[in-house]
Amino acid sequence: MKVHTLVVGLLQTNCYVAEDEGSGKAVAIDPGGNGQEILDFIDSRGLDLRYIVITHGHIDHFLETGFIQAKKPVPVLISKADSVFLEDPGWMRAFPGNETMIRPKEVGFVKEGDVITFGNTGLQVLGTPGHSPGSVCLYRPGSGDSGRRVPGVLFSGDLIFSVSVGRTDLPGGDTGQLLDSIRNKVLILPDDTVIYPGHGEPTTVGRERTENPFLF
Numbered sequence: 001m002k003v004h005t006l007v008v009g010l011l012q013t014n015c016y017v018a019e020d021e022g023s024g025k026a027v028a029i030d031p032g033g034n035g036q037e038i039l040d041f042i043d044s045r046g047l048d049l050r051y052i053v054i055t056h057g058h059i060d061h062f063l064e065t066g067f068i069q070a071k072k073p074v075p076v077l078i079s080k081a082d083s084v085f086l087e088d089p090g091w092m093r094a095f096p097g098n099e100t101m102i103r104p105k106e107v108g109f110v111k112e113g114d115v116i117t118f119g120n121t122g123l124q125v126l127g128t129p130g131h132s133p134g135s136v137c138l139y140r141p142g143s144g145d146s147g148r149r150v151p152g153v154l155f156s157g158d159l160i161f162s163v164s165v166g167r168t169d170l171p172g173g174d175t176g177q178l179l180d181s182i183r184n185k186v187l188i189l190p191d192d193t194v195i196y197p198g199h200g201e202p203t204t205v206g207r208e209r210t211e212n213p214f215l216f
C-alpha cells in the first residue's frame with residue numbers, strides 16, 4: 001500500500017489517498033477540502049477510487065465528500081455515531097463551506113472489527129472514541145520480519161498526533177476515553193507502525209510511546 005498525503009482546507013487537514021499498488025484501487029480518507037485537487041490527483045495517477053472513508057464527524061475532515069462522490073459515485077464509510085454530522089455538522093455549522101456543501105448520498109457504517117478491502121489491501125477499523133464519540137482509526141498491519149520488514153500503517157484521524165493528542169474539549173469529546181483508546185488500540189501496535197494523523201507530520205508508535213508527554 002502506498003500512502004499519498006494532500007493537505008487540504010482551512011484547518012490543514014491531511015487527506016490521505018491510500019493506493020493498493022498492484023491493482024491501482026484506492027480509498028480517499030478525510031477529504032476535508034480542495035475536492036477538485038483530490039479528484040485531479042486521483043485521475044493523474046489513474047487510480048480506481050473504491051471508497052471515501054471518514055475517520056470522524058468533524059466537517060474539516062469531510063467537507064468535500066459529497067463533491068467527490070458526485071464525480072466518482074463510491075460509498076462513503078463512517079461510524080454510525082458520527083454519521084449524523086454529515087447531514088448537519090452541529091456545532092461546526094458555521095464552518096466556511098458548510099452552506100454550499102454537497103451532502104453525501106450513499107453512506108455505509110463501519111465499526112470495530114470491519115475490514116475495508118480494496119485490491120489486495122485491507123484496512124482494519126479500530127473503534128477509538130474520545131476526540132468524538134464515533135472516531136475510528138484505520139490499520140494496515142505490517143508484514144515480514146527484520147530483513148524484509150514492511151511496517152504497518154495507522155490512519156489515526158484526530159486521536160493522536162506527532163507528540164500530541166486530539167482535543168477533547170469539543171462537544172462529545174472525552175479525555176478518559178481518548179487516553180483509553182490510545183493505550184488499548186494504538187500503543188499495543190508494533191513500534192515501527194507509521195501513524196498518519198489527521199493534521200501534521202507522520203510519526204511512529206514507538207516514538208509516541210516514549211516521547212508523547214500526554215501519555216505519561
Ligand SMILES: [Zn+2]
Nearest residue numbers: 056058131158
Ligand atoms: Zn476533529
